[in-house]
Amino acid sequence: MSAKVNRQWRVAGYPEPGELVGDRHFEWAEAPVPEPDAGEFLVRTVCLAPGPAQRGYLKAPDDGFLQGLAVGDVMRGRGVGQIVASRHPDYPVGEVFVGSLGWQDYSLQQPRGAEFVYSTKKLTNPIRPLTSHLTFLGQAGVTAWFGLLETGALQPGDHVLVSAAAGGVGSMASQIAKLKGAARVVGIAGSDEKCRWLCADLGVDAAINYRTDDVAACLERQFPDGIDLFFDNVGGEILNIALDHLAMHARVALCGFISTNYAGGAQQGPINYRRLIPRRASMHGFVIFDFWERWPEAEAALLGWYREGKLVNCEDVAHGLERMPECLTGLFTGANRGVKVCRVAPDPVGLPDA
Numbered sequence: 001m002s003a004k005v006n007r008q009w010r011v012a013g014y015p016e017p018g019e020l021v022g023d024r025h026f027e028w029a030e031a032p033v034p035e036p037d038a039g040e041f042l043v044r045t046v047c048l049a050p051g052p053a054q055r056g057y058l059k060a061p062d063d064g065f066l067q068g069l070a071v072g073d074v075m076r077g078r079g080v081g082q083i084v085a086s087r088h089p090d091y092p093v094g095e096v097f098v099g100s101l102g103w104q105d106y107s108l109q110q111p112r113g114a115e116f117v118y119s120t121k122k123l124t125n126p127i128r129p130l131t132s133h134l135t136f137l138g139q140a141g142v143t144a145w146f147g148l149l150e151t152g153a154l155q156p157g158d159h160v161l162v163s164a165a166a167g168g169v170g171s172m173a174s175q176i177a178k179l180k181g182a183a184r185v186v187g188i189a190g191s192d193e194k195c196r197w198l199c200a201d202l203g204v205d206a207a208i209n210y211r212t213d214d215v216a217a218c219l220e221r222q223f224p225d226g227i228d229l230f231f232d233n234v235g236g237e238i239l240n241i242a243l244d245h246l247a248m249h250a251r252v253a254l255c256g257f258i259s260t261n262y263a264g265g266a267q268q269g270p271i272n273y274r275r276l277i278p279r280r281a282s283m284h285g286f287v288i289f290d291f292w293e294r295w296p297e298a299e300a301a302l303l304g305w306y307r308e309g310k311l312v313n314c315e316d317v318a319h320g321l322e323r324m325p326e327c328l329t330g331l332f333t334g335a336n337r338g339v340k341v342c343r344v345a346p347d348p349v350g351l352p353d354a
Contacts (some may be wrong), residue, residue: 003261004033009075009103009324014058021055023325026075026103033106036051040110041086043346045101045321048079049134050328051168052258075103077324079137080123080130082348096126096348097165098133103324105344127303128351129315135339136172136306136313137299143255143288144172144231145298149180151286152229152253156181159223161242163187164233166194167331168339169255171314173231174204176302179310182229186222188215188238190334202312209271210238226250226279227270234258235270243272243283252276252283258332306354313354 012027036042038327057076069076077102088095088110099120101107109120115276123133136140142151147169148154160177164170165187176186187198187207195207208218215238219227226247232239235257274281291298305311316336321344330336 004106005149006033006104006106007321008033008105009069009321011058011069011073013071014060015055021058021325022329025058026300026325028322034108036085036087041083041088041091041110043081043097043099043101043109044084045079045081045105045107045349046192047131047134047344048077048101048103048324048342049138049140050077050324050331050340051139052331052343054328055332075324076100077103078134079344080126080133080179081107086351089092091122094348095264096123096130096133096351097121098123098138103321105321126351127354128347129354130347130351131315131317131341131343132313132354134341136302136311137167138339139175139288140168140293140339141172141302142291142298143169144176144199145302146288146291146294147231147253147255147286148173148176148229150291151284152231152251154180154182157183158228159184159186159225160249161186161188161219161223161227161230162204162233162244163231163238164256164258165198165207166337167233168314170231170233170272171198171202171312171338173255174198174202175311177229177231178203179305183341184222190280194337196344201315216241216244220245223247229253231255232257240272243270243275245260246275246279246281248279248281250279250281252281254283254285303354316340318342319329320344 009026010028010029015021016112057069059068061068080098082091084093160173160182162170165174168191174187185204187204188210190194195209198204198207206222227245228247230242230252233256316338327342
């Protein structure tokens with residue numbers, strides 16, 4: 001392995017508050033491919049999934065919720081790969097592995113302690129394309145599943161609002177809500193083209209362009225009796241407006257807050273939180289890895305829908321490790337439609353199709 005080259009993206013600097021993350025914050029490097037020691041195994045990256053949370057790694061190391069990286073470290077990132085060398089009996093060559101591979105061609109891995117076991121696993125039934133394990137069978141699909149059904153307590157007949165509905169998690173949540181019996185699903189997106197896609201391809205009942213539409217007026221029309229469940233990926237002013245249109249006993253599932261992430265200056269919470277009291281509503285944040293032990297439950301349902309032609313795998317695929325900074329930037333500018341993934345290498349031969 002040592003004769004090959006391990007291409008990497010390393011942290012070159014930290015963005016200022018409110019600054020858009022981009023190429024200037026990363027440095028392209030090459031290093032020898034490492035050899036596994038006893039108890040380790042070497043994974044060749046096949047595909048990576050940029051996520052908004054990865055912006056949170058670009059800070060000095062600390063003890064925060066998102067552990068920062070030092071300048072010069074390989075950029076952290078979740079991906080799927082194949083074990084190509086191993087000195088661990090439980091992780092043989094040829095197996096497919098999902099976990100924190102980093103923005104690089106090869107990574108040394110080892111079984112993690114109990115506090116990390118949620119984030120890595122050997123796939124027992126990998127399917128082709130392996131990107132599926134980062135999209136509808138990965139964090140995007142499973143986050144939407146448990147966020148709706150557990151945190152949001154989705155009930156048949158609910159009237160559901162999804163923000164960032166054309167994004168990775170939002171595109172999954174919009175479909176799952178319909179498939180689980182929601183009476184009405186409305187998505188919020190950032191362009192007319194995305195709104196058309198949501199309605200025509202994903203089956204939502206209506207879509208709102210937050211850049212050009214009067215969001216409050218649209219919610220009044222779309223939800224005359226109020227929103228039963230709001231699956232929120234953005235926070236900020238969209239959350240504030242939606243809180244003013246809740247139905248009695250509504251639930252708000254807080255998945256993300258990309259509209260306010262990493263902004264400069266003091267952050268102000270939604271003033272309309274007080275609407276929770278007269279509506280007897282609840283607002284609840286969640287972290288998907290809290291449901292790690294139940295991951296197969298969501299996978300089985302999502303794969304079944306996909307094979308029946310009921311669920312669209314909303315992949316937005318870029319090709320080449322060199323495009324990872326661009327892929328991450330695009331999440332903050334609305335460039336992606338569906339789950340953004342970056343293919344680094346071809347799938348291993350012999351895998352069954354989804």
